[in-house]
Amino acid sequence: MKEKLLSIGKMASLNHIAVSTLRLYDEKGLLTPQFVDPESGYRYYDINQNARLDMIIYMRELGLSLAEIKDILNKKDSARIEALLGYKVEKLSQDINALKAQRRAVNRAIESLERYRKSPRPGNFALEYIEKRRILAIDCTHNFYDDDIHSYEELLRDLRLRLSAEGISQIHSYNIGTSIKARDFIDGKMKADQIFLFSDLKENTNKVKSRLLDNGMWACVYIDNYDDELPYIPLLKKYCDDHRYHVSGDYICEVMTGFNIFDDDPKKMFLRLQVPVTFNNR
Amino acid sequence: MKEKLLSIGKMASLNHIAVSTLRLYDEKGLLTPQFVDPESGYRYYDINQNARLDMIIYMRELGLSLAEIKDILNKKDSARIEALLGYKVEKLSQDINALKAQRRAVNRAIESLERYRKSPRPGNFALEYIEKRRILAIDCTHNFYDDDIHSYEELLRDLRLRLSAEGISQIHSYNIGTSIKARDFIDGKMKADQIFLFSDLKENTNKVKSRLLDNGMWACVYIDNYDDELPYIPLLKKYCDDHRYHVSGDYICEVMTGFNIFDDDPKKMFLRLQVPVTFNNR
DNA sequence: CCTTGACTCTCATCCTGGTTGAGAGTTTAC
DNA sequence: GTAAACTCTCAACCAGGATGAGAGTCAAGG
Numbered sequence: 001m002k003e004k005l006l007s008i009g010k011m012a013s014l015n016h017i018a019v020s021t022l023r024l025y026d027e028k029g030l031l032t033p034q035f036v037d038p039e040s041g042y043r044y045y046d047i048n049q050n051a052r053l054d055m056i057i058y059m060r061e062l063g064l065s066l067a068e069i070k071d072i073l074n075k076k077d078s079a080r081i082e083a084l085l086g087y088k089v090e091k092l093s094q095d096i097n098a099l100k101a102q103r104r105a106v107n108r109a110i111e112s113l114e115r116y117r118k119s120p121r122p123g124n125f126a127l128e129y130i131e132k133r134r135i136l137a138i139d140c141t142h143n144f145y146d147d148d149i150h151s152y153e154e155l156l157r158d159l160r161l162r163l164s165a166e167g168i169s170q171i172h173s174y175n176i177g178t179s180i181k182a183r184d185f186i187d188g189k190m191k192a193d194q195i196f197l198f199s200d201l202k203e204n205t206n207k208v209k210s211r212l213l214d215n216g217m218w219a220c221v222y223i224d225n226y227d228d229e230l231p232y233i234p235l236l237k238k239y240c241d242d243h244r245y246h247v248s249g250d251y252i253c254e255v256m257t258g259f260n261i262f263d264d265d266p267k268k269m270f271l272r273l274q275v276p277v278t279f280n281n282r
Numbered sequence: 283m284k285e286k287l288l289s290i291g292k293m294a295s296l297n298h299i300a301v302s303t304l305r306l307y308d309e310k311g312l313l314t315p316q317f318v319d320p321e322s323g324y325r326y327y328d329i330n331q332n333a334r335l336d337m338i339i340y341m342r343e344l345g346l347s348l349a350e351i352k353d354i355l356n357k358k359d360s361a362r363i364e365a366l367l368g369y370k371v372e373k374l375s376q377d378i379n380a381l382k383a384q385r386r387a388v389n390r391a392i393e394s395l396e397r398y399r400k401s402p403r404p405g406n407f408a409l410e411y412i413e414k415r416r417i418l419a420i421d422c423t424h425n426f427y428d429d430d431i432h433s434y435e436e437l438l439r440d441l442r443l444r445l446s447a448e449g450i451s452q453i454h455s456y457n458i459g460t461s462i463k464a465r466d467f468i469d470g471k472m473k474a475d476q477i478f479l480f481s482d483l484k485e486n487t488n489k490v491k492s493r494l495l496d497n498g499m500w501a502c503v504y505i506d507n508y509d510d511e512l513p514y515i516p517l518l519k520k521y522c523d524d525h526r527y528h529v530s531g532d533y534i535c536e537v538m539t540g541f542n543i544f545d546d547d548p549k550k551m552f553l554r555l556q557v558p559v560t561f562n563n564r
Numbered sequence: 565c566c567t568t569g570a571c572t573c574t575c576a577t578c579c580t581g582g583t584t585g586a587g588a589g590t591t592t593a594c
Numbered sequence: 595g596t597a598a599a600c601t602c603t604c605a606a607c608c609a610g611g612a613t614g615a616g617a618g619t620c621a622a623g624g
Binding site for chain 2: 599600601602603
Binding site for chain 2: 004014048051054055057058061062063081082085089100106109113114117153161169265
């Protein structure tokens with residue numbers, strides 16, 4: 001029986017793939033041409049080899065690697081194939097979840113940029129209603145207000161290290177904050193209490209604690225330099241005093257720019273200093 | 283002011299990345315060390331460069347390529363960044379959908395293998411209840427029963443070509459079937475009518491038509507070779523006649539093995555020949 | 565039989581975002 | 595002073611091809 005032989009170009013166009021792909025499959029041992037002219041080196045495929053090529057294309061659509069395809073094609077063990085496919089589904093689900101997390105992170109970055117664009121200019125005081133927020137905090141091991149910004153950054157690294165040890169990835173896409181106890185704030189004592197990130201995750205270990213910040217009115221001021229925090233804390237207190245706002249909870253310094261592309265100067269960041277307040281006239 | 287300089291190893295461990303990665307970022311112009319010793323070539327980083335590196339790592343987590351990161355870092359145009367991120371979200375959504383489609387396809391492949399495993403051995407006749415099925419069909423341009431399998435494969439390629447022109451990808455993961463009109467089946471006339479794939483998609487163009495196969499009882503027989511179809515069609519009709527089943531619709535030849543790894547012989551496929559039947563005794 | 569255009573060959577290079585290794589040179593700590 | 599740890603450059607490798615150069619081959623028409 002005379003077999004019909006196809007040139008590599010015919011074979012490729014018949015199956016809507018590139019000629020180079022067929023050569024690659026030959027090289028990898030996935031699909032060896034039925035006949036190779038020993039003089040010219042031309043590859044000729046049997047028309048029946050379409051079935052195998054079809055299977056290869058199909059398995060590629062399923063997301064199998066060429067190595068896996070070769071493996072399946074060599075040892076045709078139905079049980080092993082089912083196991084491999086089951087594993088593949090698992091992996092696909094993981095990949096999907098990872099991509100979804102990434103999409104959430106990008107959306108948060110967009111929100112952060114929008115937020116920055118629409119925020120009051122630095123130096124403005126305001127009274128704002130803020131919804132409930134959940135934070136993941138660790139206690140400050142040292143008072144970074146006494147040192148320079150690198151001391152703060154060290155604490156930040158510590159926080160991130162602990163959180164990534166807890167399996168929380170994409171730590172960068174959460175906003176960061178630090179706190180001073182209400183008592184210290186009122187007394188004018190600059191004593192760092194906690195460093196944290198805003199996150200709805202409810203992790204709770206001996207080091208990392210999840211905590212809820214109550215909703216309500218907060219006295220706020222926006223600044224754009226790390227070094228401005230220290231002088232602005234008394235000003236925020238004065239703002240409260242002047243307006244007879246009663247400080248009702250811990251002071252918070254919130255880093256608004258998760259996405260800080262504005263300068264290589266690490267001190268340039270967009271901050272919202274804030275403290276929860278209540279009113280006496282009720 | 284004397285700056286604190288960090289060796290490449292310190293810089294890497296501080297940010298939990300590999301030394302080689304830092305060298306790569308240097309080479310790509312993403313993060314150039316503050317100082318390079320002209321004699322030894324050793325790289326030394328300023329501690330303030332952590333901020334920039336942090337941004338790079340953050341943007342990498344967002345799924346931006348190194349080229350995109352460099353672009354953002356160079357021209358710090360807030361509007362362009364927002365646009366780029368918006369585009370990124372779009373692309374992520376597409377990728378997620380593609381992966382989900384792939385997962386569906388792999389699950390279909392697993393089902394197909396299971397189905398094969400649990401099906402009756404070839405040659406068995408059976409009466410089965412089958413649910414409603416939707417198909418995407420094209421009319422056969424020639425009667426492949428008159429020729430060999432390559433004629434059938436040509437029709438198949440034609441179907442796939444048309445469907446992929448309609449934007450239906452992953453065509454391989456749908457099961458395939460062919461039909462003969464009820465009249466011809468009863469008359470013993472082997473005349474191919476349509477070739478189609480089982481799919482819930484409701485495409486409808488002048489060439490590709492979506493159609494619903496009714497639920498009900500079907501007289502079925504399983505075979506495992508393409509060449510067996512022709513002799514088994516009359517046997518299926520005889521099975522109906524013997525049991526006084528009344529043929530009530532078009533005959534269908536269903537390819538059960540979407541995942542056919544069993545042989546390179548294109549004729550080896552697992553088929554379920556079937557025809558819908560009703561009963562006179564009611 | 566010859567020409568021309570279409571095909572095909574091999575080999576090399578490039579893409580991403582790094583990782584790994586070889587072989588040589590440098591810094592740091594004891 | 596010496597050994598260990600660190601760093602340098604350069605090259606190759608991963609997957610799954612895409613692209614191109616330069617040379618050789620095939621088929622159809624005149």
